[in-house]
Amino acid sequence: MARKLGSRGSCILRVAAMNALGTNLELFEYAGADRRSWTATAGEAGTFFLLLRTPRPERIVSRLFTENAVVRPVEEPVFGYEIALPSGIQLAIQRSTSGDEDAGRLIGAVCLNRYDYQGAVSELQGTFGLHQAGEVTAFGASGVLLTGAHGAQLAVLHGHSPSPRPANSDVGGHxxxxxxxxxxxxxxxxxxxxxxxxxxxxxxxxxxxxxxxxxxxxxxxxxxxxxxxxxxxxxxxxxxxxxxxxxxxxxxxxx
CATH class of the missing domain: 3.10.180.10 (2,3-Dihydroxybiphenyl 1,2-Dioxygenase, domain 1)
Known part of the structure; x- marks a missing residue:
């Protein structure tokens, strides 16, 4: 079962299913599984973060200061904030432009190394039928926004500083x-x-x-x-x- 779940050893799995701004998101807790130290930061190959585009990102960020989040303002290439939440989740909040159809939707973003990035974009478009809807830059990584006829969008980025991919039971696993x-x-x-x-x-x-x-x-x-x-x-x-x-x-x- 450990291999089936992608965990490091036997564990009790708890799942919290969420509807986060119209995106189906699940948070996993692997109680009892071995965990490896995971020090990679968002944007590095092997990491995952959430992306939100909104006309006024500062309104959201003002609430996070009271929740012990670490907030870093970003001016270029897109104004916004890069945030580390106490839970370990990394979040990029960027100012949306006029007519941005993605505004207000939470988007999952995965960072891959330079070898896997091209293969992922090709497979997700060719095998899964997604198509490119735009470009994304956050946490120092750049890539594409993919979308399909149904479901949430997915950002796939060329991450920097390649590092081992975490197991599902590691903090940062995804x-x-x-x-x-x-x-x-x-x-x-x-x-x-x-x-x-x-x-x-x-x-x-x-x-x-x-x-x-x-x-x-x-x-x-x-x-x-x-x-x-x-x-x-x-x-x-x-x-x-x-x-x-x-x-x-x-x-x-x-x-």
Missing amino acids: HVAFHADDVDASIDALRLAGGYAARGDAETITEGPIAGDRWVYLDSPFGLQLELINMPDGMLPYEAEAETRRRPIAAGVLA
Whole structure:
């Protein structure tokens, strides 16, 4: 199970699912797993951060000063702030321009080394059907903003100072999830595409608040861990009483 979860040894996994400004985000706690010291800063290859573009970033930042966040103003190439939250999450808040369709949406950003970056952009466009919607620079790393017909956008950047990628159970560990109408058929399709390897068999959760969720982690040819997941909207037990629900997932995302 440790290999399937991408953790360093046996652990108890807790997950907090969030709807963060219209983006489905999950925070993981791997209790009991070994953790390696992870000192890389956002922007280095192997790291992950969140990006928010808004017309008035200073209004958001003013609230963070009271939460013991470390805030660094940035003037170029885009005005904004680079922030280290006490939780360990790194956040870039940038001033949006007039007509910026991404304004107000939280975007996940992954940083890869120079060898994996080109392969990731090529695979995510060719195999997963995403297309380039713009360019991104934050934390000293530059890259592209990718989007598809459904779901959240993803920023893929050429990181600097290459460092080992953290395991999921390390602080800073991360992966990118894709909804699949049929998880098993999607695994077969990615195997045929070449370079993708599932971490065990797909599994359906049978008990608890997300019973019915079918998932599997995969290793990709460009070094980023992925997840295929099917969580049918309106059919999960937690939805009966939850005040907030995930952003709905449209069928046909990855068939």
